[in-house]
Each structure stands twice: as C-alpha cells, then as structure tokens.
Amino acid sequence: MYKIFQGLTAEEMIRKLPEDQIRHCVNVEILVGKLVEWLPISKETFPNHIYLNFSRAAYYHDIGKVCVPDYILNKIDALTWEEYDIVRRHPVYGEELLNFCMKNGSSGIPPCLLPLTKQAALYHHEWWNGKGYPFGIRERKIPYVARVTSICDAYDAMVSNRPYHRAYSHEYACEEVRRGAGTQFDPALAKVFLEHETEISHIVGEICTYSTDKLIIEKKRLLYSRQN
Numbered sequence: 001m002y003k004i005f006q007g008l009t010a011e012e013m014i015r016k017l018p019e020d021q022i023r024h025c026v027n028v029e030i031l032v033g034k035l036v037e038w039l040p041i042s043k044e045t046f047p048n049h050i051y052l053n054f055s056r057a058a059y060y061h062d063i064g065k066v067c068v069p070d071y072i073l074n075k076i077d078a079l080t081w082e083e084y085d086i087v088r089r090h091p092v093y094g095e096e097l098l099n100f101c102m103k104n105g106s107s108g109i110p111p112c113l114l115p116l117t118k119q120a121a122l123y124h125h126e127w128w129n130g131k132g133y134p135f136g137i138r139e140r141k142i143p144y145v146a147r148v149t150s151i152c153d154a155y156d157a158m159v160s161n162r163p164y165h166r167a168y169s170h171e172y173a174c175e176e177v178r179r180g181a182g183t184q185f186d187p188a189l190a191k192v193f194l195e196h197e198t199e200i201s202h203i204v205g206e207i208c209t210y211s212t213d214k215l216i217i218e219k220k221r222l223l224y225s226r227q228n
C-alpha cells in the first residue's frame with residue numbers, strides 16, 4: 001500500500017495533502033511551538049531539550065491522511081460509516097508510513113526526531129479519559145508530545161474553515177478546550193493553553209491572513225520570535 005510513496009520525503013507527502021490540510025499542519029506546528037514555550041517543562045523530564053522538537057514532530061501529525069482519498073478529505077456532506085472508518089485509520093497509516101520511509105532511508109526527518117514524530121502521528125487522537133482512538137489508551141500512557149499536539153490540533157480544526165464547516169470563533173474553540181479538559185485533553189496542558197488565550201488569538205489572527213506559501217515562509221519567524 002505504501003509503495004506509491006516510495007522515494008518521497010515526509011515533507012513531500014505532506015505537500016500532497018489538500019491545501020487546507022497543509023495549512024492545518026503548519027498551524028499546529030506553530031501552536032505546539034508556542035505551547036511548549038509556556039509549559040513548565042523540566043530538563044530532568046526531557047533531557048537533551050527534546051521538547052524543543054515537539055513542534056517539528058507535530059507538523060507531521062496528520063501525514064497518514066495522504067492514505068485517505070481526497071474525495072473523503074474534501075467531502076462537504078457527512079461521512080458514511082465506511083468513510084469515517086478510513087479517516088480514523090490515519091494515525092496508524094501515519095506511523096506505518098514513517099516506518100516505511102525510515103526503512104527506505106527517505107523520510108528526510110533526522111533520526112533523533114523520528115520517535116517523537118511517530119508518537120505525534122500515532123497518538124494525537126487519543127483522549128485523556130481513554131475514549132479516543134486508535135487504541136483507547138489514557139492519561140500519561142499517551143505520549144506527552146501527542147497530548148500537546150492533541151489540544152493544538154483540535155483548536156486549529158475548530159478555528160479553520162473546513163469543507164464540512166465554517167470556522168468557529170476563537171472564543172468557541174477555547175470554550176471547547178475548557179470543556180474537554182480532563183476528558184479529551186490533559187487538564188494541566190489545557191490550563192496552560194487557556195492561560196494564553198489572548199496570545200493564541202493574536203497568532204491565529206495573523207496566520208489566517210497569510211497565503212499558504214507565505215505561511216510556510218513566515219512560520220520560522222512565528223515559531224522563534226521570542227528567542228530572537
């Protein structure tokens with residue numbers, strides 16, 4: 001199944017997604033980068049500053065969607081059960097695809113970043129209460145990078161235009177994150193995210209005005225503006 005992707009880098013695969021999905025990957029990368037800056041992460045928990053790679057890993061979280069037909073990703077009407085089932089497989093597709101790339105030496109992702117990238121891809125739809133997918137694992141069994149990605153993924157999916165819904169407001173999305181704290185989301189991470197509501201609103205207000213090309217050019221500045 002993955003042979004059609006032979007020789008492609010992970011980046012080239014992401015660029016095969018519909019444009020709104022590419023934007024989503026970049027937005028999540030930026031938001032994860034910001035959330036990581038705000039988290040009280042100790043160097044003991046994450047030696048070698050591995051958390052600094054969370055945002056890059058999060059960029060690839062939906063790479064498995066390249067295995068989902070575009071007609072499903074772009075569908076305006078409600079998905080059938082069969083289509084929904086295919087969409088729900090994208091975390092597993094993502095991890096398998098990254099393994100396939102790795103075996104073929106073509107991922108373009110540095111080896112030190114690959115374990116985090118696979119965790120973000122495979123576990124970003126798991127829920128804190130165990131009601132997510134694909135495995136239904138819960139709480140701290142869900143890798144940290146996936147818990148961080150999960151909040152930014154859900155938030156961005158709500159505030160962005162999608163084929164099947166118009167963008168919801170920042171306030172609505174924050175309220176949903178608040179409601180999901182302790183059920184869908186790690187409550188400690190959701191708390192930090194919501195403490196920075198205003199900053200998040202500014203970031204999203206800025207990135208939504210950019211074309212996809214400009215967004216990709218500007219993302220480094222947005223990610224590293226605090227350090228510069």
Ligand SMILES: [Fe+2]
Nearest residue numbers: 061062124125
């Ligand atoms: Fe996803």
